[in-house]
Amino acid sequence: MRKTFGALSLLFILGILLLIANPNYGLKFGLGGEDWQKYRYTDQYYIDHGIEETGGTNIVTDIVFDYRGYDTLGEATVLFTSIAGAVALLRKWREENEE
Amino acid sequence: MKSDMGLIVKTMARATIPLIGIFGAYVVSHGHLTPGGGFQGGATIAGAGILFLIAFGIDEAKKRINKSLYSALEGLGGLVFLGAAMLGLSVVFFYNTLWHNGPVFDGKPGTLLSAGYLPIMNLAVGLKVYTGLMSAVFAIALFRRWRK
Amino acid sequence: MIPLQFVTAFLMVFMGIYAFLYKRNLIKLILALNLIDAGIHLLLISLGYRLENGILPTAPIYTGYETLKGTPMVGPIPQALVLTSIVIGVCVLSLAMALTINAYRHYRTLDVNKLRRLRG
Numbered sequence: 001m002r003k004t005f006g007a008l009s010l011l012f013i014l015g016i017l018l019l020i021a022n023p024n025y026g027l028k029f030g031l032g033g034e035d036w037q038k039y040r041y042t043d044q045y046y047i048d049h050g051i052e053e054t055g056g057t058n059i060v061t062d063i064v065f066d067y068r069g070y071d072t073l074g075e076a077t078v079l080f081t082s083i084a085g086a087v088a089l090l091r092k093w094r095e096e097n098e099e
Numbered sequence: 100m101k102s103d104m105g106l107i108v109k110t111m112a113r114a115t116i117p118l119i120g121i122f123g124a125y126v127v128s129h130g131h132l133t134p135g136g137g138f139q140g141g142a143t144i145a146g147a148g149i150l151f152l153i154a155f156g157i158d159e160a161k162k163r164i165n166k167s168l169y170s171a172l173e174g175l176g177g178l179v180f181l182g183a184a185m186l187g188l189s190v191v192f193f194y195n196t197l198w199h200n201g202p203v204f205d206g207k208p209g210t211l212l213s214a215g216y217l218p219i220m221n222l223a224v225g226l227k228v229y230t231g232l233m234s235a236v237f238a239i240a241l242f243r244r245w246r247k
Numbered sequence: 248m249i250p251l252q253f254v255t256a257f258l259m260v261f262m263g264i265y266a267f268l269y270k271r272n273l274i275k276l277i278l279a280l281n282l283i284d285a286g287i288h289l290l291l292i293s294l295g296y297r298l299e300n301g302i303l304p305t306a307p308i309y310t311g312y313e314t315l316k317g318t319p320m321v322g323p324i325p326q327a328l329v330l331t332s333i334v335i336g337v338c339v340l341s342l343a344m345a346l347t348i349n350a351y352r353h354y355r356t357l358d359v360n361k362l363r364r365l366r367g
Contacts, residue, residue, distance in 0.1 A: 006268045013264055021253040029250045030298030032319075043295070043322035047307055055198040055214035056131035059307035059320075063327040064136065065220045069184060069193035072220075075331045076177050076227060082338035083173065083231040086345040090238040134308060138334055209309070228334075235341045242348055 103156030112154035119147035123225075130221035131214045137224030144225070145232035157240055166237050169230040176227030183216045183223065252293035259286030273347045273357045277340065284336045288329050295325035 020026045031039060046059055046067065054062045064072055103109070126133075127140030152160045187194030197204045198215030206213035263283035266275060297304045299319045307323040347357070354362050 010261075010265060010268065014261060017257040017261060018249075021249045021257050023248075023250065027253065027294065029253065029293065030296050032298040032300070036297055036299075040297075040322055043324050046323055047320050051208050051309060054195055054217070055204075055208055056217045057209050057214075057309040058131050058133065058136070059309075059323040060326050060330070061131050061136050061217060061221070063323055064330060065217050066193065066195055066215075068327060071328070071331050072224075073181070073184065075334050076180055076224070078335055078338050079227065079231055080173065080177055082342045083235050086235050086341045087170065087238045089342075089345040089349055090242045133310065134306065136330075138330065142337075232337070232341075239341075239344060239348065242352075 102158060104154050108154050112150055116147050116151055119150070120144055123147065123229075127221055127225035128218070129211070130225075131217040132209065132211070137221040138228050140221075141225040141228030142232065144229045145236075148229070148233045149236055152236065152240060160237075161241075164233070164237070166234060166241075169234045169237075173227055173230040173234065176223045176225075176230065179223035180220055180227070183219045186216060250293070252289065252296075256286045256290035256293065259283070259289065271359045273350065273359065273362075276359075277343045277347065280343070281336065281340060284332075284339075288332060288336075291325045291329050291332075295322035297321055 023029050028035075037044065046063060050059045050062045051057060054066045056062045056066075123140045123143035123146075125140075126135035126143060127137060130136040130140065148164075151163075184193050187196030190196065195215040195217075198213075199205065201215060204212055204215050204218060208214070212218075260283050263279045263286065266279035266282070270276060270279065297319055302319055304319045304321045307320045307326070350362060351357055356362060
């Protein structure tokens with residue numbers, strides 16, 4: 001029962017993934033020309049104006065630290081919290097002295 | 100229990116750890132010019148530290164590396180990042196005020212001293228990631244007390 | 248014709264889901280989590296690719312920046328957001344490893360079924 005349910009769900013997930021991956025009616029791969037200007041105008045704006053507005057020649061760094069700085073701030077908070085949690089979990093415990 | 104590796108691994112680690120560290124420092128400091136940035140360079144330097152840890156053993160690494168200092172430096176990196184974000188607070192949070200009218204980081208685009216607060220943030224994030232990964236790996240490596 | 252990047256990304260996600268359904272070791276479950284993470288990152292990066300006819304796009308970095316002005320470039324937003332996501336993946340990995348080490352210390356096993364049954 002459990003095995004057949006697992007196999008059926010795996011087949012179902014595989015079908016959904018194949019349906020999504022097909023570029024005819026799923027995710028489009030490699031936009032270009034008119035489609036790029038229509039759907040990806042934000043990327044084109046960053047590529048065109050990134051140097052004048054922030055000064056870095058690496059556009060990815062410009063986006064990470066300047067345009068989307070709040071994302072990086074949240075990421076730094078997540079990093080700090082998870083490292084603090086890991087260090088606090090692996091500390092010496094109180095019951096260990098009594099054993 | 101002996102926790103370090105053999106002679107060949109130790110010699111190769113002595114040869115390669117400074118090179119990995121220099122490459123990581125290059126990636127961090129040129130983060131606004133070439134591929135890379137704070138996180139990638141910090142992870143590279145942390146790779147050098149982890150190589151030191153597994154080649155020379157936990158006893159040697161405990162003598163050389165101060166764990167609480169690393170935990171303090173991680174908080175310092177986060178605070179420097181936040182302070183660099185607050186430099187342009189007179190206009191808006193995360194405003195790049197050093198670019199176009201700052202005293203220091205106002206060079207031509209493509210040179211090392213340009214791009215406003217981006218190099219400061221790269222250094223801060225690199226320091227934070229390096230110390231954070233090193234302290235996490237140290238906490239995992241030091242946790243063997245239940246076996247004696 | 249499905250592109251090769253999508254095939255690889257969905258294969259990685261599928262392998263991760265298979266390991267979630269059929270494996271019982273905690274370390275293997277953490278590896279499956281990271282495999283799904285890497286597959287999603289590959290999918291997002293490949294969504295930012297750009298196909299102009301005849302011209303190969305370059306990475307969004309102006310190293311010699313006057314000569315590269317106007318050439319087609321790959322979209323930079325998916326790369327930046329995936330960079331954030333990679334950091335969070337490392338955080339989740341370290342926290343999950345700490346929890347696993349603590350569970351092994353208490354129960355002396357990594358099997359999920361025995362782990363639940365041992366002390367209630």
